[in-house]
Amino acid sequence: MDATTQQSHQNGSAPAHQGGEREVILEARDVTVSFGEKTILENLDLDVYRGEILGFVGGSGTGKSVLLRTVLGLNKKQSGTIKLLGVDLDGADDRTRMAVDMRTGVLFQHGALFSALTVLENIQVPMREYLDLPPKLMDELARLKIDLVGLPQDAGTKFPSELSGGMIKRAALARALALDPAIVFLDEPTSGLDPIGAADFDDLVKTLRDTLGLTVYMVTHDLDSLFSACDRIAVLGKKRVLVDGTIEDMLKSEEPWVKSYFRGKRARQIDLEARETA
Numbered sequence: 001m002d003a004t005t006q007q008s009h010q011n012g013s014a015p016a017h018q019g020g021e022r023e024v025i026l027e028a029r030d031v032t033v034s035f036g037e038k039t040i041l042e043n044l045d046l047d048v049y050r051g052e053i054l055g056f057v058g059g060s061g062t063g064k065s066v067l068l069r070t071v072l073g074l075n076k077k078q079s080g081t082i083k084l085l086g087v088d089l090d091g092a093d094d095r096t097r098m099a100v101d102m103r104t105g106v107l108f109q110h111g112a113l114f115s116a117l118t119v120l121e122n123i124q125v126p127m128r129e130y131l132d133l134p135p136k137l138m139d140e141l142a143r144l145k146i147d148l149v150g151l152p153q154d155a156g157t158k159f160p161s162e163l164s165g166g167m168i169k170r171a172a173l174a175r176a177l178a179l180d181p182a183i184v185f186l187d188e189p190t191s192g193l194d195p196i197g198a199a200d201f202d203d204l205v206k207t208l209r210d211t212l213g214l215t216v217y218m219v220t221h222d223l224d225s226l227f228s229a230c231d232r233i234a235v236l237g238k239k240r241v242l243v244d245g246t247i248e249d250m251l252k253s254e255e256p257w258v259k260s261y262f263r264g265k266r267a268r269q270i271d272l273e274a275r276e277t278a
């Protein structure tokens with residue numbers, strides 16, 4: 001049982017829903033988010049299961065970032081409930097909230113590393129915020145994270161401005177993994193990377209899922225990632241999750257946006273390549 005789930009039991013809130021083998025790690029129910037008169041999300045439902053890589057996709061401006069920020073507690077919702085690691089953060093006390101924060105890693109779209117800190121220091125930011133560890137141990141832990149994301153050890157002493165785009169993404173991922181989260185939220189992780197760099201990053205995400213049992217919630221426009229890395233895809237449209245399922249389900253969907261996105265020219269080419277290499 002997850003530490004945060006255990007804590008939520010102790011606090012009397014509902015345990016994480018268990019659906020057979022599939023434990024729901026993030027549950028959104030009936031979520032509505034508006035800014036003034038403008039409703040962005042309305043009665044949205046979404047489940048994310050432990051250990052899966054969920055690709056979250058949708059047209060530009062449909063509210064993918066708004067949902068991500070709402071899940072992370074950075075945006076207010078008008079109604080609905082969101083449970084992360086079995087905890088409804090709206091009703092959680094500070095201790096429980098902190099426990100959930102510690103088990104949640106985030107990689108924002110532009111990496112968002114602190115430019116004045118080295119990679120090693122960047123990775124240590126969450127450790128300093130949440131843990132009270134001796135500097136030597138923090139150095140060791142940060143070096144382990146550098147290995148984990150496939151960066152060379154000498155990257156640790158470099159500043160973000162000295163790194164390539166792919167290395168920045170990996171360093172930001174290492175920071176997101178600093179506290180051994182149960183779930184990581186990745187916002188457009190492969191944007192700005194060349195196709196080889198993007199494919200390498202997808203492979204890394206899959207390896208981390210396989211080896212650490214990590215759950216990955218990935219907002220992406222990258223069809224290659226959706227085809228090759230994601231176990232399940234959720235499509236945002238009309239202020240809610242329009243369709244969710246495997247890539248095969250997306251390829252069969254008659255929903256117009258899904259059809260044009262997943263059966264467009266570029267998608268057909270990727271599908272063909274994937275089938276040829278399978």
Ligand SMILES: Nc1ncnc2c1ncn2[C@@H]1O[C@H](COP(=O)(O)OP(=O)(O)OP(=O)(O)O)[C@@H](O)[C@H]1O
Nearest residue numbers: 035036038040058059060061062063064065066067
């Ligand atoms: N703080 C805010 N105040 C007012 N409107 C906002 C705010 N944040 C987002 N919006 C609006 O919510 C809508 C959804 O924006 P969001 O950034 O979530 O889209 P998105 O699906 O992530 O788009 P993209 O794929 O282009 O990044 C947009 O119309 C945006 O202007």
